[in-house]
Amino acid sequence: MIASVSGELIHLGLDHVVVEAGGLGYKVYIPLSTRSKLSDTGSHVRLFTHYHVKEDGVALYGFLTAEERDLFELLQTVQGVGPKVALGVLSGAGPRDFLRAILYEDVTSLTKLPGVGKKTAQRLVMELKEKVGQLWEGTAEKFGVPSKEFVPADPVAEAVEALVALGYNRAEAAKAVEKSGQEAAKEAAAGAATGDGPAGAAGAGGTGGASRGADAGELVRRSLRKL
Numbered sequence: 001m002i003a004s005v006s007g008e009l010i011h012l013g014l015d016h017v018v019v020e021a022g023g024l025g026y027k028v029y030i031p032l033s034t035r036s037k038l039s040d041t042g043s044h045v046r047l048f049t050h051y052h053v054k055e056d057g058v059a060l061y062g063f064l065t066a067e068e069r070d071l072f073e074l075l076q077t078v079q080g081v082g083p084k085v086a087l088g089v090l091s092g093a094g095p096r097d098f099l100r101a102i103l104y105e106d107v108t109s110l111t112k113l114p115g116v117g118k119k120t121a122q123r124l125v126m127e128l129k130e131k132v133g134q135l136w137e138g139t140a141e142k143f144g145v146p147s148k149e150f151v152p153a154d155p156v157a158e159a160v161e162a163l164v165a166l167g168y169n170r171a172e173a174a175k176a177v178e179k180s181g182q183e184a185a186k187e188a189a190a191g192a193a194t195g196d197g198p199a200g201a202a203g204a205g206g207t208g209g210a211s212r213g214a215d216a217g218e219l220v221r222r223s224l225r226k227l
Contacts, residue, residue, distance in 0.1 A: 028062035088114030159219035180222035184214035
């Protein structure tokens with residue numbers, strides 16, 4: 001398998017380059033994100049590559065970073081997603097933006113990527129969210145995304161980030177989540193008092209108590225009714 005190609009850039013096409021290395025010219029298909037960062041022909045370039053075998057031949061796909069190459073390969077684990085769609089995704093979004101969309105199930109943003117319709121976007125979320133979540137455990141920074149930025153420490157922060165990812169203004173989202181949290185805390189306190197809710201659910205007032213009385217999903221659902 002060819003994991004990388006390093007040499008002189010002798011041709012720069014719209015969707016591919018030709019890199020000369022060891023007397024051979026390698027045709028490598030690239031996303032727009034890679035093309036926009038390449039220098040003129042005659043310069044030295046190193047691409048991390050994916051060697052793809054198909055029925056009518058083989059093809060090389062190249063990226064400036066190993067992270068983009070890894071994401072390209074991850075995309076193709078999704079049913080119905082081949083190199084063309086995967087390349088389109090990386091042409092329209094970097095690893096940071098794409099993984100954010102997956103984590104927050106932002107189907108709307110995904111459908112704006114080249115070659116991605118609503119059904120494909122939904123499939124991407126469904127099949128990749130768990131894998132991305134597991135990836136986040138120890139290798140988020142590998143994709144240039146601090147894990148603490150996308151895995152907030154409490155349900156309130158997580159709910160706000162989820163609403164922002166859906167396109168809502170951060171200030172409005174925070175206000176809606178705060179009100180939802182207060183409502184959830186009051187309901188939990190009332191339930192505890194009557195024996196209908198979990199003991200100790202009342203906790204402290206405000207959003208701090210709400211983080212214990214309602215999870216992020218519940219806060220998002222309540223907040224959406226207010227926005």
